[in-house]
Amino acid sequence: VKALVWVLVLLLAVLIEAEVIAWCHPVQRWLIRRVAASLPRQHRDRYTEEWYRECEEIPNGPVTRLLWILSLLFRRRSVARALRQPRTLAFRRSSLTAEGPELLFRTDGSIVFTGAYVEHRSLSKKMYGQGTQGVITNIHTGPLGGVTHVDVRLPNGEFVREVPVDYFLA
């Protein structure tokens, strides 16, 4: 009789496990739809599809996937807030120190090339090596308002126009 009870318990456990696993997928998708429902309407379909796929590709089991979704569920208002924000136009440099990059890109500020820069001209090209120093004479900003290029005057009086800021960053 004891053995029979054990067999029945095992059988029941296997059935419950199969039932739980079968329910996992729809529950996960329902939760994802709940999270997406809190987003602005125009973003819901996109994030639903994106998160369905992400969730499917999580390599571990249903508990890991559930935790992944719960993390989203708890922070759904942050996602919604980020999506509701108007598109921002520029990187606003906050309270920078004197060592900060804001002063790196000011007119008449000294600047050093942190990488070799090749200026292509109509018939030739000229290279300015790493460590070349100069003074900023003009600052160019991109469509987003951030500094993208600068004009530089070298110590010999030569001007280098529209150098991408990438060449001055570490």
Add this chain to the structure above:
Amino acid sequence: MEGLRLTTPLLKLLHVLLADPTANYWGFEIMKATGLASGTVYPLLARLEGMGWLESGWDDEQDISGPRRRYYRLTGDGVASARIALAEANSKKRLATSTGRLRPAFGGNHR
């Protein structure tokens, strides 16, 4: 850029994205690389995409039915801005290290 604070999760995210600025990353890959939870990564991705630092698109090349994977990539302005942000964070860290911190004097009265 209203409201974007240089938090540790943001800096981790930018660091990962800048490791290969031309590469496409998808959400779970970013989570693995940064060690951040989904509830932290997605608000940041949404914020950065809204600011024009990131662009995203569907992976339509995969021959798999069902939901598609969404890829994220830094834009040209995003690369420059992310580098500036990391430089700013580093300069703040250096400044904090060099000035040290004020600590309360324990032990009370000096006689």
